[in-house]
Amino acid sequence: MDLETVMQELEALGKERTKKMYISNGAHEPLFGVATGSMKPIAKKIKINQRLAEELYATGNYDAMYFAGIIADPKAMTESDFDRWMDAAYFYMLSDFVVAVTLSESNIAQDVADKWIASGDELRMSAGWSCYCWLLGNRLDNEFSESKISNMLDIVKNTIYHSPERTKSAMNNFLYTVGISYLPLHEKAVETAKEVGTVEVKRDKKKNSFLNAYESIQKKIDKGKLGFKRKYVRC
Numbered sequence: 001m002d003l004e005t006v007m008q009e010l011e012a013l014g015k016e017r018t019k020k021m022y023i024s025n026g027a028h029e030p031l032f033g034v035a036t037g038s039m040k041p042i043a044k045k046i047k048i049n050q051r052l053a054e055e056l057y058a059t060g061n062y063d064a065m066y067f068a069g070i071i072a073d074p075k076a077m078t079e080s081d082f083d084r085w086m087d088a089a090y091f092y093m094l095s096d097f098v099v100a101v102t103l104s105e106s107n108i109a110q111d112v113a114d115k116w117i118a119s120g121d122e123l124r125m126s127a128g129w130s131c132y133c134w135l136l137g138n139r140l141d142n143e144f145s146e147s148k149i150s151n152m153l154d155i156v157k158n159t160i161y162h163s164p165e166r167t168k169s170a171m172n173n174f175l176y177t178v179g180i181s182y183l184p185l186h187e188k189a190v191e192t193a194k195e196v197g198t199v200e201v202k203r204d205k206k207k208n209s210f211l212n213a214y215e216s217i218q219k220k221i222d223k224g225k226l227g228f229k230r231k232y233v234r235c
Contacts, residue, residue: 001046003052010042053073082099082108085098104134122165126170129173137180183227199212
């Protein structure tokens, strides 16, 4: 399948209601409004195709960029490729659910995510923290340095209130993910989440969100989900 064919197929799947929902979350034209689940049949036909993924991502069309993440080959991408994708990720649904997800399946995930977290740029920081959420929720505990993750919990505790809005949300999610999916630091994550308490995230044109990682962790524990790992990161 070539770029033109994929774009036509995506456009045919677009729905006005979905489009409005994406726009309300920060997406802008061009976009079709394709539900992510509807992309699966096309993805099955294409499987992995890095060249086509690059062409789709370069269109600037939100749905095409999202689909690019599904068919990309993360292990074929370099740090500069991920940085280039990040430069074009203009809102959190791209930074955290496309770029960070794709990065999490690469061998350089932690190195790149560490740089993004330290960058001071809202969406890069958000993508860096989100990448760790995808990693911790999927990979074995022994693939991480316990002291490093412990240090990251301290960073969240000390900086979350002064961080940019989207970064706050990703940091809160990190607390929750460590608490559920990374057993060596489950107790420290629970204690940290308790200390952090409720975090207010301001949102453009929408009501502010109030996030509480401690409560979210407790709900999952009650459902017997402690130690949960995803089989797959990408859909």
